Amino acid sequence: MTQFAIGIDVSKPRLDVVVRPQGPRFAVSNDAAGWAELIARTSPWADAEFGLEASGGYEQGCLAALHAADRKVRLFEASRVRAFARSRGQRAKSDEIDAGMIGDYAASLPPERRHAPPIKPDQLSELVTLRRQIVEQLTRLRNHIEHLRTTTVRALVEQQQAFLRAQLQEVDTELAAAAKAQEGWCERIRRLRTVPGIGTQTAILLLVELPELGQVNRCTIAALVGVAPFIERSGQRDAPRHIAGGRKHLRNGLYMPTLTAIRYNPVIRTCYQRLSGCGKAAKVAIVACMRRLVGILNAMLRDGRDWSPQCP
Numbered sequence: 001m002t003q004f005a006i007g008i009d010v011s012k013p014r015l016d017v018v019v020r021p022q023g024p025r026f027a028v029s030n031d032a033a034g035w036a037e038l039i040a041r042t043s044p045w046a047d048a049e050f051g052l053e054a055s056g057g058y059e060q061g062c063l064a065a066l067h068a069a070d071r072k073v074r075l076f077e078a079s080r081v082r083a084f085a086r087s088r089g090q091r092a093k094s095d096e097i098d099a100g101m102i103g104d105y106a107a108s109l110p111p112e113r114r115h116a117p118p119i120k121p122d123q124l125s126e127l128v129t130l131r132r133q134i135v136e137q138l139t140r141l142r143n144h145i146e147h148l149r150t151t152t153v154r155a156l157v158e159q160q161q162a163f164l165r166a167q168l169q170e171v172d173t174e175l176a177a178a179a180k181a182q183e184g185w186c187e188r189i190r191r192l193r194t195v196p197g198i199g200t201q202t203a204i205l206l207l208v209e210l211p212e213l214g215q216v217n218r219c220t221i222a223a224l225v226g227v228a229p230f231i232e233r234s235g236q237r238d239a240p241r242h243i244a245g246g247r248k249h250l251r252n253g254l255y256m257p258t259l260t261a262i263r264y265n266p267v268i269r270t271c272y273q274r275l276s277g278c279g280k281a282a283k284v285a286i287v288a289c290m291r292r293l294v295g296i297l298n299a300m301l302r303d304g305r306d307w308s309p310q311c312p
Helices: 032-041 060-068 078-087 095-108 122-145 151-181 185-193 200-209 218-225 248-264 266-277 282-303
Strands: 005-010 014-020 025-029 049-053 072-076 229-234 237-243
Touching: 005 095, 014 032, 014 095, 025 032, 025 095, 032 060, 049 060, 049 095, 060 072, 072 078, 072 095, 078 095, 122 151, 122 200, 151 185, 151 200, 185 200, 185 282, 200 248, 218 248, 218 282, 248 266, 248 282, 266 282
Parallel strands: 005 049, 049 072
Antiparallel strands: 005 014, 014 025, 229 237
16 A cells, blocks of 8 residues: 555544554544544645545535545445455454554545545435435325225324325425525526426436436446446356446436336337337336436536437
């Protein structure tokens, strides 16, 4: 290891920090004062790679503070760090050990793969999450009420549904206002909505959950959503390609818009009919259409143009 990398293990009360390869080890509180101390104590290594492990949201404040201080920082999935630790034969686990392993992992990555992930606007991100949770609760109640036979219980569930629908309406209003306040978002939302199948809520979901849209190539954007087919071939085994990873909530949120696009968008409809005609299973064809749709949206924002049937 010839370069410095700083690993940060995040927990609710504190941040454990290790500077690799020969730097100090220390801990700070996971709050505004601790973030300021972290930035100050790591100032001699301001050009180092900072690595954090996703920790259920407890990492967001530190991540935002490092971005604001213009540090190079990357957020890792916990499973990837643990796989890296196992590959090195590291079985012991503690906060300090984990911080050192995160630092080693950050230093081991190729330079072109190390980049600072875009920060999601806090209010929009929280509103999108709340909206998804309300919709999930409404779905559960709708499925539950079909099997209720007691009038009193049915009435109580219907009251819950009415309350959640009112909340959903309020959240949609807040989402529209918050998106309008974001610089440049009105035009981007308008452009995305020119695509048959994409509505306002889907456009906002894309901009919040996929800030890379329009900034990377179509293969990368498909992998980020989790609709890129990966090869699985070893020896004599040649399994069908399958999708894996990606952003589950975003992929789930794009499922119904893709079905709408298959019905009303001539480009996506043609894609689905071609795949179905080749004998592809319905779900396989839908995922392929989702990949095509995301690629079109990515190209539109990249090139600054509205949708047309001639979109690539």
